[in-house]
Amino acid sequence: CAAWPGCWREGAAGVRVLLAGPGAFAALSSPSQPAAWWRFSGSVVVQVSRGVVVLVRAGAPLGPLEAVVDELPGPGVSPGTLDLHGVPRWRGVLPEPARLAPVLGIAREAAALAAEGSLVPAGRWAAAAGSLAAGDLGGAAGVLGGAGPGLTPAGDDALCGLFFALRARRGAAAEAWLGALASSVETTRLSSAALHWAALGQALAPAHDLLSAAARGDAAAAGAAARALARVGHSSGADLARGLAAGLAWAGADLPAGTPGYAGDQPGRTLILCAARGLDHRRSKTLQIGTT
Numbered sequence: 072c073a074a075w076p077g078c079w080r081e082g083a084a085g086v087r088v089l090l091a092g093p094g095a096f097a098a099l100s101s102p103s104q105p106a107a108w109w110r111f112s113g114s115v116v117v118q119v120s121r122g123v124v125v126l127v128r129a130g131a132p133l134g135p136l137e138a139v140v141d142e143l144p145g146p147g148v149s150p151g152t153l154d155l156h157g158v159p160r161w162r163g164v165l166p167e168p169a170r171l172a173p174v175l176g177i178a179r180e181a182a183a184l185a186a187e188g189s190l191v192p193a194g195r196w197a198a199a200a201g202s203l204a205a206g207d208l209g210g211a212a213g214v215l216g217g218a219g220p221g222l223t224p225a226g227d228d229a230l231c232g233l234f235f236a237l238r239a240r241r242g243a244a245a246e247a248w249l250g251a252l253a254s255s256v257e258t259t260r261l262s263s264a265a266l267h268w269a270a271l272g273q274a275l276a277p278a279h280d281l282l283s284a285a286a287r288g289d290a291a292a293a294g295a296a297a298r299a300l301a302r303v304g305h306s307s308g309a310d311l312a313r314g315l316a317a318g319l320a321w322a323g324a325d326l327p328a329g330t331p332g333y334a335g336d337q338p339g340r341t342l343i344l345c346a347a348r349g350l351d352h353r354r355s356k357t358l359q360i361g362t363t
Contacts, residue, residue, distance in 0.1 A: 086126065086140040086150050088158050094135035094268045095155065098122030102154040108144075111222060115143055116261060117150055123264045126150060132303045133161050133276040135268035136261075163279035165272050166286035168242045175240075177293055178285035179319045182232075185281075185297035185312035190225045190305075192218055196313070199229075206323045208237075209252060215314075216256035221307060227262035228310035231269040235311075236318025238272040239282055246271055275303055278315060 091099070103119040115126040125136045126143060133139070138158075144150045171178070189196075195218040202210030211233070218226030234249050249270035256266055268274070277300035284292035300308040 086142060086144060086153070088153065088155055089129065089139045089141060090133070090159050090161050091124075091138040091155055092133060092135040092161050092268075093271075093273055094122065094264055095124045095138040096160060098124050098136075098264075099138075099153050099155045102152050102156070104152055105150055108150055110144075110146060113143075115150060116222070117153065118260065119153070123261050124153065125261075132299070132308075133163075134265075135163070135271075135273040136264055137161075161276075163273050163276060164283060165239050165279065166282055168240055170286045171239055171282060174285045174288055175319050177288065177290050178282055179316055181281050181285065181290070181293035181297040182300075182312045182316035182319060184294060185301040186309055186316055188301060188306055188309035189229070189313040190219055190221070191215070191229050191310055191313060192226070195219065195226055196229070199226075200317070203317060203321050203323065208233075208323065209255075212252055212256055217258040217262075219310075221305060221310070223262045223265060223307060224258060225306055225310040227256070227258050227266065228307045229314035229317075230256065231265050231274060232278070232311040232314025232316075233318040233321075234266060234269040234314075235272065235274040235278060236315045237321070238270060240319070243272075275300060275308065275311060277303065277308065278311060281315075 098119055098121045100121065103121070105117045105119055108115055108117045113127065113131060117124045117126060123136060124138050125134075126140050127137050128143060129139050129141075131137070131139070138153070138155075140150075195214050198214040199211040202208070202214065212230060215226035215230050215233075217224050221228065223231075230253075234253060238245050238249055250267065253263075253266035253270040256263065258266070277296045280296035281293050281300060284290075284296055297312065300312050302308060303311075
């Protein structure tokens with residue numbers, strides 16, 4: 072419990088869930104009591120037996136792990152039993168890859184605008200960019216995972232943006248290899264869950280809005296979505312945007328399956344690249360905030 076500040080295990084007060092993302096539904100497939108919870112400014116992170124849920128107030132940016140509640144539990148008070156029966160489900164919409172491909176420039180420019188406040192450590196980002204230039208997505212994941220500050224480390228947020236972009240460009244066929252790569256990253260439980268859902272094409276709502284606007288050819292709306300994304304968290308939105316811009320620009324995403332340097336339809340190759348850097352996807356996740 073001491074690993075995250077503001078953790079309580081006492082008290083009881085039920086909260087009413089108004090709307091929830093797919094990750095929240097997966098974690099709360101049946102009514103669940105919190106095993107532990109951590110209160111932060113504007114959110115409460117809840118660990119249950121099947122995953123992690125982020126409780127937020129109405130008006131907060133939505134994402135796959137978020138559950139909008141009528142009122143956040145106060146300091147020292149348990150969220151109580153969390154039950155999603157009858158709760159509406161939010162799910163981010165992705166344009167088809169064929170619609171996105173001709174307008175990647177619009178999406179990249181908007182994402183780059185949102186990325187200006189990113190706090191990914193410069194050395195880690197340079198190493199990741201070098202790995203991507205070499206066609207080594209596993210190498211990029213290895214240097215970004217757990218890197219930098221934040222409730223979700225900045226490097227993990229960038230990886231979420233990268234995986235989200237590649238899922239958007241390659242379609243559902245990319246989910247298996249991206250999911251295997253996401254599972255290999257050693258980081259916090261919260262980041263691990265976010266990476267899993269990014270590999271399935273689910274991220275913060277403004278990121279979905281950005282790609283949808285770009286697919287319509289609406290640069291102004293894409294820019295507005297980028298500004299909304301940049302406002303998420305201390306730097307989480309900007310960090311995600313940095314990875315999103317990189318993923319939209321990465322030439323490796325366009326290589327046909329079987330081409331050297333492309334890991335897309337070769338999950339075994341992806342895991343080999345990770346293992347070569349000391350990453351073992353079977354290791355348990357930790358509750359550390361991150362490393363530099």
